[in-house]
Amino acid sequence: MRDRLFFMRNVPRGTFCTEDCCLLRFCACCAAPKRAFHDSGELTENLRSNNYDVIITCNSQGSMIKFKVFVVRYGGCPMLLMKEMNFVDYRAEVAKTRAIILPVGAFEVWGPHLPVGADTLVAEEIANRISEKIGWVVGPSVPVGYSESLFAPEGGTITVRPESLRNYLYDIVESLAETGVKRFCFVGPHLGNVPIITEIATHLRRTRNVKCCLIDWWRIIQPICKGILKYDGRPAHAHAAEAGTSTFMYLRPDLVKAERLKDVGLAANEYPDIPQFAPFVETYPEAHVGDPTPASAEKGEQIVGKTVERVVEFLKQWH
Structure with a gap:
């Protein structure tokens, strides 16, 4: 050799x-x-x-x-991952900001073209980009969330009970808060986790005067995507559609199976305003919604760049 x-x-x-x-x-x-x-x-x-x-x-x-x-x-701040830091350096960095970024994801079916850990991978990638721009430490990621509605009997989805996720995430945050962390930025793309994060954040503010914010990725990008994507509304932002696929083509192109992109359309529903709780994979056997074929890495780069810029702008003035 x-x-x-x-x-x-x-x-x-x-x-x-x-x-x-x-x-x-x-x-x-x-x-x-x-x-x-x-x-x-x-x-x-x-x-x-x-x-x-x-x-x-x-x-x-x-x-x-x-x-x-x-x-x-290079340029900006070095990316700060708690799992890679010794306690001396960790303490020194947290003392500067009293802030932690926490990625909270999910394992669930994301179409035949994207990985089941899509939400977790996006949460971690975005958290890392925020860290290198603002100098906040990225804490431990929570990889599995509440994904009951996307459970797939043949495999591909892992879900935990809401109370399990609530207790686990609360213990992580409480442990960090006890050591002086005063601000938490949750990066949580998965909608099923939002009520649980909201409950924990509200409780922490009331009992400890600890501030929390949530970067609900798939929702925060929607106004930013106007003019970038071919579609708008649900056709663009449905599960594993153009927005999600573009984001992944930019962040992790090595994990995208482009040859499997397929337009499956939107299921007919005369009463979209009334929740009916039908299993996702019964309505969409391909485990995705809409048309991901117009997706591209270039679109994903614009989405990620503009959204991270907005998040960083907010965090810099958030005290």
């Missing part, structure tokens, strides 16, 4: 990396490594103007060469 460093610029402290790998068949006469290096050089030039660095390494063995491209983003 030979390791060769093809390219490395100055990488400042407080950066983080995302890794993209590809395998190339090595041929002595085709100069594949040279072409890969040339492509990476072009990528580097495109990224320089946006405060990015690129590190390219190459591992070769036999007839295979594996290139690793590390894209390093």
Whole structure:
């Protein structure tokens, strides 16, 4: 095994990396490594103007060469994840803000094209982006929520009882509040968790004078999406439709099965104003609603960028 460093610029402290790998068949006469290096050089030039660095390494063995491209983003604040911090650094960071970001997600069917952990992954990705812009610590994520309405008998959804989620989440927040945290920013895309978060937040404000806010992702993006998406209203924002799929194409394109995108339309309902509590997968066997086919990473980038900017603007003035 030979390791060769093809390219490395100055990488400042407080950066983080995302890794993209590809395998190339090595041929002595085709100069594949040279072409890969040339492509990476072009990528580097495109990224320089946006405060990015690129590190390219190459591992070769036999007839295979594996290139690793590390894209390093810097500028703003380093991302602060409590699970990766020692207690000394954690205490120092929290003392600056007395604030914590808490991602609260869900595991449920999200169409054949998106992962079942979509809400959890979005909550974590958005929490991380907020952290690096404002310098707040991201606390432990709660990956599974109340998803009874999307339960799928054949598998794909995990749900917990409302009281289980309430007790677990309350204990986390209470534990943090006892150590001096005065503000909690919940990032909770899943609608089924909203009443539980609301109950906990209201109780904390009354009993401890602790402030809480909720970034209800799939609702807060709706006015921002006007002019970005092809559709509007429910066709755009229904479960795993254009808005959700675009968001995922930008945040985690590696997890999107684009070949499975399919327009399933909206089920006819003469009384949409009256809740009827029909199991979701009975009405929508494909586990998604509407038409995700117009979705794109470019749309997702606009949605995420503008919404995170608005959230950060709010948090900076929220005391």
